[in-house]
Amino acid sequence: xxxxxxxxxxDAVVALVPALSIAHLAAGCVLNxxxxxxxxxxxxxxxxxxxxxxxxxxTSLPWxxxxxxxxxxxxxxxxxxxxxxxxxxxxLVAASVLxxxxxxxxxxxxxxxxxxxxxxxxxxxxxxxPVRSSFAYWWYTxxx
Numbered sequence: 001x002x003x004x005x006x007x008x009x010x011d012a013v014v015a016l017v018p019a020l021s022i023a024h025l026a027a028g029c030v031l032n033x034x035x036x037x038x039x040x041x042x043x044x045x046x047x048x049x050x051x052x053x054x055x056x057x058x059t060s061l062p063w064x065x066x067x068x069x070x071x072x073x074x075x076x077x078x079x080x081x082x083x084x085x086x087x088x089x090x091x092l093v094a095a096s097v098l099x100x101x102x103x104x105x106x107x108x109x110x111x112x113x114x115x116x117x118x119x120x121x122x123x124x125x126x127x128x129x130p131v132r133s134s135f136a137y138w139w140y141t142x143x144x
Contacts (some may be wrong), residue, residue: 009099016098021091024123027134028060028087036136053138056128060137062086064127071133076101083135090122 035058036042043052059067066083069075097119131137 008040008121009103012099013092016095017088017091019053019091020094021088024090024094025084025087026058028063029139031126032057032059032063032134033136033139035129036134036140040122041131041136051137054131057131057134057136058126059129059133060123061125061127062090062092062122063135064129067129067133067135070135071130072136090119093119093122107112 008023023132036054039054039057041054041057063083063086066079066081067078069082072079093115099121100115
């Protein structure tokens with residue numbers, strides 16, 4: 001194959017990144033709150049929900065730096081931006097994999113399929129973080 005025969009899939013990746021980043025952000029928010037509830041992070045009392053004293057909760061791997069900054073003194077704004085960048089990175093890697101699946105390029109997933117592994121790690125690996133750094137904690141304490 002010459003350089004002219006190799007398809008350029010960058011436009012397709014760029015088109016998919018916003019949708020997949022928003023999907024990661026939305027799914028991450030919902031799963032973060034669900035896992036927080038399952039871990040016993042909330043307690044229903046009469047007509048309101050209150051935080052119930054757990055120490056750690058689960059968060060998506062690309063969100064860890066952002067959530068740790070959110071819990072730090074004075075790092076909330078930077079933390080939320082880093083959280084968005086983490087979802088953007090997950091969206092970018094997933095877009096690269098999806099375009100690789102439908103393309104006919106020879107090395108579409110990288111050496112040893114690293115793009116597939118990176119996408120699986122960024123979308124499926126959840127790790128514990130201190131509860132006061134968690135999106136779900138701030139959702140419940142600020143919104144309710």
